[in-house]
Amino acid sequence: MAADRTYHIVLFGATGFTGGLTAEYLARHAPAGLRxxxxxxxxxxxxxxxxxxxxxxxxxxxLPLLTADVTDPASLRAVAADARVVASTVGPFIHHGEPLVAACAAAGTDYLDITGEPEFVDLMYVRHHAEAVRSGARLVHACGFDSVPHDLGVWFTVKQLPADVPITVDGYVRVGAKFSAGTYHSALTAFSRTRQTSQAARERRAAEPRPTDRRVRIGPGKLGRSRDLPVWAVPLPTIDPQVIRRSAAARPEYGPDFRYRHFAAIKRLSTVLMAGAGLGAVTGLVKLPPTRRWLFGRLASGQGPSAEQRAKSWFRIRYVGTGGGQRVRTEVAGGDPGYDETAKILAESALCLALDDLPPTSGQLTPVTAMGDALLHRLTTAGITFRLLE
Ligand SMILES: NC(=O)c1ccc[n+]([C@@H]2O[C@H](COP(=O)([O-])OP(=O)(O)OC[C@H]3O[C@@H](n4cnc5c(N)ncnc54)[C@H](OP(=O)(O)O)[C@@H]3O)[C@@H](O)[C@H]2O)c1
Structure with missing residues (x-):
């Protein structure tokens, strides 16, 4: 049914900072004939x-322009009914995301976003997964820097190790980059909602089946000098390990007993201490209404790092995987993680869902379970490197 839609892809949020970059990526790289x-x-x-x-x-x-507002469900239903894939950059997703997920789940339309908000993803599972399974829609959250390089990077690492053995992977993330107003507002929103985030995770745990014949564990890992790299390993409680856990729970390639730990790799102890103090202060201040207003007012929607700043930005994720008596080191690397690479990843994910021959799946999925090797191939071709170091 979704194959007959007017558009292969509709990009929602194109007037924002990341949405604009995603539209520019499609303008440069969409294949001829893409609607x-x-x-x-x-x-x-x-x-x-x-x-x-x-x-x-x-x-x-x-290029067709579609007017749609998250406060007008009929406008979102119209967008969902006309598209094979809707890709959204309209965040914070906990405030703006659900009506579009609901419209896509009902219409059997594939949905992608770039959220990094665990509360939102867990609630969308509880509220819309079953409907999407029924309609055939694929709902793939976190299709930006959160969490595609991490999810695919672990998938790539696991595939370098023997099959059917217990596997452990540690990921070390290094980033040199600036952030946009949208990312800043979404991060502040998440820091102000720790109680709601835990509640959503509990609701999901109660609703989601777990594998009975295999074990899958994530983190938390301990802060300290890394045994694998000359850095401080700082446990990183982003959405990425949760996405990786879901991929591992769904796919037998991760072996009978899979364990993942996710760290920021930081060279100097002084940086670790400063980052910890800064994060602690923001988490406290964002819970009090006057300081929360002040924090949110510091950046206006639509702002983000300049092209020059983005050109100097980079990311590098090292993985150390062990299993079956073997130890491998792999690396995923690319340019500006938050915006240039996120725009590339979201656009390539949309092209992948719209055009590639993928195994049949539906409901809430991870990048690996929805697109796996097809997306890995697209991103490698588009300049993000996935390589085996040793
Ligand atoms: N996963 C990742 O790695 C990653 C990377 C980058 C960004 N992000 C996330 O992406 C989101 C967007 O970031 P950004 O910097 O691009 O933000 P932004 O520049 O503030 O853009 C927000 C977009 O949302 C639209 N919007 C707001 N309210 C709307 C409504 N009621 N109906 C329809 N559209 C509405 C805005 O439209 P107007 O132009 O009309 O205001 C704009 O297009 C954030 O949640 C951020 O955290 C994630």
């Missing part, structure tokens, strides 16, 4: 984005 459109709540801003895209590729002067 796509951009969507947002403000038609004038959408027309401005289209002008920018037409400067890249003149044929895009006629």
């Amino acid at each position: 796509w459109a951009i969507a947002g709540r403000n038609p004038d801003k959408l027309a401005g984005v289209r002008d920018r895209l037409a400067a890249i590729e003149p044929a895009l002067a006629g």
